Amino acid sequence: xxxxxxxxxxxxxxxxxxxxxxxxxxxxxxxxxxxxxxxxxxxxxxxxxxxxxxxxxxxxxxxxxxxxxxxxxxxxxxxxxxxxxxxxxxxxxxxxxxxxxxxxxxxxxxxxxxxxxxxxxxxxxxxxxxxxxxxxxxxxxxxxxxxxxxxxxxxxxxxxxxxxxxxxxxxxxxxxxxxxxxxxxxxxxxxxxxxxxxxxxxxxxxxxxxxxxxxxxxxxxxxxxxxxxxxxxxx
Amino acid sequence: xxxxxxxxxxxxxxxxxxxxxxxxxxxxxxxxxxxxxxxxxxxxxxxxxxxxxxxxxxxxxxxxxxxxxxxxxxxxxxxxxxxxxxxxxxxxxxxxxxxxxxxxxxxxxxxxxxxxxxxxxxxxxxxxxxxxxxxxxxxxxxxxxxxxxxxxxxxxxxxxxxxxxxxxxxxxxxxxxxxxxxxxxxxxxxxxxxxxxxxxxxxxxxxxxxxxxxxxxxxxxxxxxxxxxxxxxxxxxxxxxxxx
Numbered sequence: 001x002x003x004x005x006x007x008x009x010x011x012x013x014x015x016x017x018x019x020x021x022x023x024x025x026x027x028x029x030x031x032x033x034x035x036x037x038x039x040x041x042x043x044x045x046x047x048x049x050x051x052x053x054x055x056x057x058x059x060x061x062x063x064x065x066x067x068x069x070x071x072x073x074x075x076x077x078x079x080x081x082x083x084x085x086x087x088x089x090x091x092x093x094x095x096x097x098x099x100x101x102x103x104x105x106x107x108x109x110x111x112x113x114x115x116x117x118x119x120x121x122x123x124x125x126x127x128x129x130x131x132x133x134x135x136x137x138x139x140x141x142x143x144x145x146x147x148x149x150x151x152x153x154x155x156x157x158x159x160x161x162x163x164x165x166x167x168x169x170x171x172x173x174x175x176x177x178x179x180x181x182x183x184x185x186x187x188x189x190x191x192x193x194x195x196x197x198x199x200x201x202x203x204x205x206x207x208x209x210x211x212x213x214x215x216x217x218x219x220x221x222x223x224x225x226x227x228x229x230x231x232x233x234x235x
Numbered sequence: 236x237x238x239x240x241x242x243x244x245x246x247x248x249x250x251x252x253x254x255x256x257x258x259x260x261x262x263x264x265x266x267x268x269x270x271x272x273x274x275x276x277x278x279x280x281x282x283x284x285x286x287x288x289x290x291x292x293x294x295x296x297x298x299x300x301x302x303x304x305x306x307x308x309x310x311x312x313x314x315x316x317x318x319x320x321x322x323x324x325x326x327x328x329x330x331x332x333x334x335x336x337x338x339x340x341x342x343x344x345x346x347x348x349x350x351x352x353x354x355x356x357x358x359x360x361x362x363x364x365x366x367x368x369x370x371x372x373x374x375x376x377x378x379x380x381x382x383x384x385x386x387x388x389x390x391x392x393x394x395x396x397x398x399x400x401x402x403x404x405x406x407x408x409x410x411x412x413x414x415x416x417x418x419x420x421x422x423x424x425x426x427x428x429x430x431x432x433x434x435x436x437x438x439x440x441x442x443x444x445x446x447x448x449x450x451x452x453x454x455x456x457x458x459x460x461x462x463x464x465x466x467x468x469x470x471x472x473x474x475x476x477x478x479x
Contacts, residue, residue, distance in 0.1 A: 140316070141313065141314045144310075144311070148307060148310070150384050150385060150388045151384070153381070153384075154313075155381070155384075163316050163319070165379070165380045165381040165385060166378065166379055166380045167381075167385050192388055192406055193405045193406060195405075
């Protein structure tokens with residue numbers, strides 16, 4: 001009982017701290033509200049590992065569970081009761097969210113959570129040579145995108161790759177033009193709008209986006225000049 | 236709005252017009268089909284320029300059908316640069332031969348004045364549309380490289396959205412003018428075709444395909460039917476013994 005009271009205090013204090021600091025985005029929400037009891041991809045803590053939670057439960061169920069787990073347990077929901085028993089009958093405190101926050105949080109879990117976010121935020125300059133090679137293979141089509149989409153070379157040309165397409169612009173200086181985060185955002189959106197009713201294609205995944213970004217950076221001659229400039233200045 | 240009109244409404248109307256007109260013409264011309272077919276074959280033997288035209292346009296048409304039907308396989312094929320270049324070269328060469336042979340047939344014979352070749356206004360429109368389709372196809376193949384790859388994620392989903400009766404023009408609307416012209420001409424050809432001399436060819440093709448399908452089903456079904464009869468004949472005495 002004391003443990004439950006302690007847990008409740010921790011959650012309430014962390015919730016209050018979050019409000020005091022102001023929560024921006026589902027990543028911050030996860031860090032401040034969920035991390036006390038849950039991990040994402042590092043195994044169970046007080047509550048279950050949240051990696052793949054959107055595959056295990058429906059969005060509707062998650063909404064009910066997060067806003068009032070006890071109501072769901074009392075309603076006799078088998079999944080809720082199984083979870084309650086599995087985690088030593090520690091009740092998950094009810095959470096309240098501003099409009100749209102809970103949907104954003106569930107979307108965040110569905111999109112890979114903090115693991116994917118870390119990949120998305122990673123700078124292209126930190127890429128290994130293997131990741132750059134992967135980016136090149138994805139660009140020219142030697143390796144297919146997980147989504148089954150067309151490789152970049154179908155429409156774009158770049159630097160030393162002589163077989164690039166010409167429907168889209170040359171991407172040799174794309175990195176200099178858009179820079180790290182904006183370029184990642186552009187790649188992740190994909191070049192063409194998707195027709196969900198017609199094609200099951202999805203956007204490139206986070207690892208592919210990072211590899212492509214790293215390859216574009218490596219292929220950009222402006223980027224090398226930009227990097228060599230400070231070293232020349234030092235000499 | 237203009238894109239909706241050209242690439243969502245017009246294709247539906249073209250398909251409807253094609254279906255209705257082709258059905259009407261089929262009913263009207265079915266009886267005279269044999270004679271017409273014989274006359275056509277006697278008049279235009281598939282040699283020389285006609286042969287070049289027919290085979291090259293068949294290659295181009297088949298390439299388009301395969302690309303629309305199996306975009307994933309095509310992307311897989313195109314992963315290797317040599318295979319991509321080979322495929323694009325075949326398409327480009329076939330398209331060039333088709334265009335050259337069409338011009339070589341039309342110009343010396345003065346198709347546009349000789350009523351033996353272009354018998355009606357629909358035939359003139361059709362010839363113009365085919366010419367435009369070939370020129371725009373070659374132009375986009377040269378100007379916008381690797382159409383066999385990029386069309387798999389742009390034009391094919393668009394065409395499939397039309398077939399699924401959920402037209403979405405967002406993919407074709409962003410295409411360059413020459414690509415839009417190529418796509419629009421294809422629908423225009425579909426609409427005009429049943430009104431032209433080519434309708435006879437389509438009707439003959441539909442009839443022959445139906446005949447081939449019926450023959451194939453019969454060939455497959457006949458052994459199954461015999462096997463079932465033999466099996467039934469073997470089983471019957473056993474059932475009879477049991478009853479005894």
